[in-house]
């Protein structure tokens with residue numbers, strides 16, 4: 001499979017090159033040259049397939065022969081080492097819980113897949129290291145730190161906005177040591193992301209072989225399509241149209257869902273639910289794309305002012321807004337509305353949603369008014385414990401600490417504070 005740059009001013013590359021480079025030389029995001037739908041009998045038979053078999057069938061065309069089938073199967077098995085249950089919340093509404101992995105965030109899937117691909121591509125290189133540079137608004141950092149810990153030939157440098165991630169999130173990305181380094185940036189997420197983007201284009205850093213582990217990297221982004229298939233497998237027997245609501249920040253998840261639909265997965269409608277960082281909802285309403293600086297919210301993993309994957313979504317709809325709106329809606333919610341939703345979901349349904357999931361739930365409820373026969377699924381993208389500072393007071397409960405989290409709570413934070421791009425460069429050396 002070849003990948004082209006969405007800025008159309010860089011050579012086409014292989015899967016391996018796209019994974020290693022992250023971003024194309026013209027700053028564009030890579031996009032697969034073709035998307036071939038899976039055969040009808042795959043969907044007819046999906047309930048008899050394991051998650052690993054489903055994932056292999058879904059991703060194989062995007063990897064091609066660049067990773068041998070047996071190795072790819074092994075990578076998938078290591079990636080999918082946990083469950084993806086669809087949990088009934090209320091009549092016709094399910095939470096697709098993506099948080100049962102090692103760092104209790106959906107990003108475990110992409111981080112584990114990408115790290116193992118990179119490890120495979122580096123297996124024969126002796127002293128030619130890759131440096132993974134990643135900006136996080138919250139959950140990416142922990143998932144990348146855990147997913148890449150100890151991977152041969154890969155150094156990981158994580159930039160996060162100081163004081164704007166939760167205590168648990170901060171510990172997950174600052175306490176592992178080994179090949180994982182954390183940079184605490186005096187600024188907001190967009191500052192971190194800007195520095196990372198700048199570093200990728202900086203010739204003087206070429207010797208680091210920098211790559212990204214944000215969802216701009218195809219190996220981080222594409223495996224996120226798996227869980228839409230897993231949800232379908234679980235709900236298929238009900239024989240109803242499916243509406244998915246993704247709490248969206250950089251729009252990687254929902255964009256992977258649209259790939260799943262292109263592969264033939266019968267999804268009736270997508271909802272991108274956002275917090276007050278509402279660039280996409282405004283775009284759908286007004287027709288002009290007008291990114292704004294990000295604002296801090298209680299769903300901080302979605303505090304993104306200029307979602308990097310939106311351009312991939314537009315590519316899939318040939319920039320045709322009317323066509324796009326048939327499949328896709330986007331709604332934005334304030335922190336106040338999010339807290340109210342968390343409280344009502346808990347009180348009425350006995351379900352504990354964290355802020356991102358609650359935003360997803362709100363968008364889903366709204367869209368389901370237009371789909372009376374559908375089942376709605378909102379993605380629960382993180383375990384409530386990751387946002388305990390918000391969840392506990394809002395619901396007036398105390399959450400038990402899961403073992404995955406307990407193990408980082410007593411470890412010491414090690415980070416380096418930086419403010420400017422020059423300081424990032426000096427750190428990288």
Ligand SMILES: *Cc1c(COP(=O)(O)O)cnc(C)c1O
Pocket residue numbers: 105106107138139140215247248249250251252253254301302356381382
């Ligand atoms: C990253 C993240 C999101 C946003 O996902 P995108 O793919 O960037 O849209 C939502 N919720 C949580 C908990 C996250 O960590």
